[in-house]
Every structure is written in structure tokens, then in C-alpha cells.
Amino acid sequence: MQEEGILRANRAVIDWRALGYEVEVSLRITLDKTQPRAFDEFMAAARNVPEVLEIQTFLGRVDLRLSIIARDMGHYQQLYRSAILTLPHIADIEALMHVARIKSDEVLPL
Amino acid sequence: MIELDTTDRLILRELVRDATQSASAIGRILGLSQPAAWRRINRLRETGVIKGQRLELDHEKLGFGVTVFLGVKLATKGRVSLEDFERAVSAIPEVQTVEHILGLYDYRLRVVARDISDFERVLRRRIMTLPGVGDVEANVLLSEERRPGPIG
Numbered sequence: 001m002q003e004e005g006i007l008r009a010n011r012a013v014i015d016w017r018a019l020g021y022e023v024e025v026s027l028r029i030t031l032d033k034t035q036p037r038a039f040d041e042f043m044a045a046a047r048n049v050p051e052v053l054e055i056q057t058f059l060g061r062v063d064l065r066l067s068i069i070a071r072d073m074g075h076y077q078q079l080y081r082s083a084i085l086t087l088p089h090i091a092d093i094e095a096l097m098h099v100a101r102i103k104s105d106e107v108l109p110l
Numbered sequence: 111m112i113e114l115d116t117t118d119r120l121i122l123r124e125l126v127r128d129a130t131q132s133a134s135a136i137g138r139i140l141g142l143s144q145p146a147a148w149r150r151i152n153r154l155r156e157t158g159v160i161k162g163q164r165l166e167l168d169h170e171k172l173g174f175g176v177t178v179f180l181g182v183k184l185a186t187k188g189r190v191s192l193e194d195f196e197r198a199v200s201a202i203p204e205v206q207t208v209e210h211i212l213g214l215y216d217y218r219l220r221v222v223a224r225d226i227s228d229f230e231r232v233l234r235r236r237i238m239t240l241p242g243v244g245d246v247e248a249n250v251l252l253s254e255e256r257r258p259g260p261i262g
Contacts, residue, residue, distance in 0.1 A: 008166040012125035014259060015161040020111040021260075026211065026218070043255075050260040058179070060249030065179075069259065096213035102196050106164065108174055108222060109203035 016053075021069040023076045024098035027084065028062040030091045038089035039063070049083045062094075112157045117142070119261045121150055122159070126258050129163045169222060176223045177251040180237065181215035185244030194241045204232045215247070 001007040016024075031038040039057065046052050046066060054067035068084070070076035084093070114122070117140065124136050137147035154160045169177065184195060199208055199219065207220040221237075223229035237246065 004171070006168050006171050008168055009127075010129045011127070011164050011166060011256075012122070012129040012160045013162045013164050014122060014126065014261070015158050016259065018112055018158045018161075019114065026213075028214075047255075047257065050257075052257050053259050054257065055255040056179075057252045057254075058249035059252055061247060062249055065249075094214060096211040096215065096218070099210040099212055102208035102210060102217075103200040103205065104207045106206045106220075108167070108169065108172055110172065 016069050020071055022072055023070040025068055025070070025076060026096040026098065027066045027068060028094040028096065029064045029066065030093070031063045032089045032091040033063075035089050041088045042090070045087045049079075049087075051079055051083070112159055114159070114261075118150060118154065121147070122154065122261045123258055125151070125154075125160065126261075173224055174222045175225055176229050177254075178221045178223070178229055179249045179251060180219040180221060180233075181245075181247040181249075182217045182219060182237075182240075182243060183214075183245035184216050184242045186242050191242040195243070198240050199237075202232070202236045204236070215245075 029042075031042055035041075042064065043055055043057075046055055049068070051068045051070060052066050053069060054065070056065045057063065058065065066084075068076075068079065070079050080095075120140050121136055124131060124139060133148035133151055134144040136142070136151065137144050140147070142150075169175070182199075184191060195217075196208065196210075199205055199217070204221050204223060205219050206222055207218075209218045210216070211218055219237075221229065221232060223232055233246075233248070237243065
């Protein structure tokens with residue numbers, strides 16, 4: 001499977017709670033698409049924020065989603081103001097607070 | 111909360127990149143002896159900092175070309191309906207993850223499908239028939255990037 005490229009990687013999964021990161025937030029972002037390089041520039045800047053765990057792009061109502069972690073609400077507020085709102089070309093941003101993970105198999109229904 | 115030093119962080123970084131590396135291989139990279147590297151890796155596992163491993167598969171090569179994130183709002187709330195919904199949604203094989211969230215939606219689902227018409231089948235037959243389901247918003251995943259996180 002590795003040779004055929006089906007198995008791309010085997011990665012360790014970190015429990016961020018064990019390291020003191022209690023808050024997980026999904027930020028749904030709409031970009032200013034009048035800027036032709038909005039996606040590239042936004043993603044390059046988001047990669048420089050260490051607390052960003054995932055960057056996803058979408059076809060739909062939102063353009064991008066960032067998954068970010070913080071130690072507590074105070075830390076989150078500081079991150080949001082200093083590292084997120086300063087990212088380029090944001091037209092709109094919505095925050096969803098993570099409460100619980102009910103299922104996380106990521107198994108394919110083969 | 112577990113405190114990590116710089117060496118622990120570098121070990122984590124290596125294991126996130128490739129979890130199959132042996133203690134001696136990681137020791138060589140970071141200039142540690144095999145037993146020293148093993149002790150540290152073992153501590154990271156024992157304390158639960160490393161909670162497992164994830165295989166990254168090429169979904170397209172396995173015939174699953176479409177991943178859709180659904181934001182689901184429940185039409186009726188209350189403890190019983192939440193539990194009914196969670197049980198029913200977790201039983202759908204195409205639903206990979208179910209997250210309970212606060213904000214615009216109540217749940218976020220990650221759904222895989224073979225193609226768009228297969229996704230439509232899942233949406234109509236399985237998602238829209240869930241107990242208590244209200245508003246559903248779909249966003250088709252175009253690209254996804256996982257970052258190492260704040261491990262220095």
C-alpha cells in the first residue's frame with residue numbers, strides 16, 4: 001500500500017489537553033475574493049501561527065476553516081486578536097467552540 | 111498538565127512526521143542514546159501526550175473522491191433528542207467524525223462519499239432522516255492541511 005501511495009503517512013496523534021490546551025475553536029472564514037491572491041496569502045500567513053492545527057479549504061458557504069487551540073479563554077482571546085484578526089484578506093469570520101468529539105474513526109466505509 | 115522540555119518537543123515533532131521511527135533512529139537524529147530516546151518516547155506515551163497513531167490514506171485512490179463537512183442544527187432540543195441524534199449519526203458508516211459544537215450549528219460531521227451522487231444518496235437517505243435534524247449546511251472539502259501545532 002505504501003508503494004502504491006495509498007498509505008501516505010503514519011503519524012503520532014498528540015493529546016493537546018494533556019499539554020494544557022483546553023480550548024479548541026473552529027474558525028470559519030470568508031475571504032475577500034476581489035484580491036486574486038487572497039487564498040495563497042491567507043494560507044501562508046496562517047501557517048505561521050503555531051496554534052493553528054488544521055487548514056481546510058472549501059467549496060460552499062465558507063472559504064476556509066482553521067482549527068486552533070488555546071490554553072484557556074484568555075489565551076484564546078489574545079490569539080484571536082493578535083494572530084487571527086491580523087491575517088490578510090478576511091471578509092468575515094465565525095467562531096464555533098468545540099464541546100465534545102462524539103465519533104472520530106476516520107475509517108473509510110470500504 | 112505535563113511539562114515538556116526542548117528535547118521532548120523535538121521527539122514529538124519527529125513522531126508526528128513519522129510514527130514508525132524506532133527509538134534508535136530518533137536518537138540518532140537528535141543525538142541521544144537509544145535508551146535515553148526510548149525512555150522519553152515511553153514517557154510521552156504513558157502520560158497520554160501521544161494518544162495514538164493515525165494512518166493517512168489517499169482517499170481518492172481508495173475510491174472516495176468526495177469529503178463534505180456538514181453543519182447540522184437540531185430542530186428539537188432536549189437531552190433525549192441529543193442522545194438519539196448522536197447514537198443514530200455515529201452509526202452511519204460514511205460519517206467519519208461527529209463533533210458537538212457551540213455556535214451557528216450544533217454538530218459538525220465529516221462525511222466521505224465515492225462521488226457527488228453517492229454523497230447525495232447519503233445526505234437524503236441517511237442524514238436527512240436522522241431524528242431531530244433541522245438545518246443542514248454542506249461545504250465540500252477542496253484541500254486539507256494538518257499542521258504540527260505549538261510544539262516548538
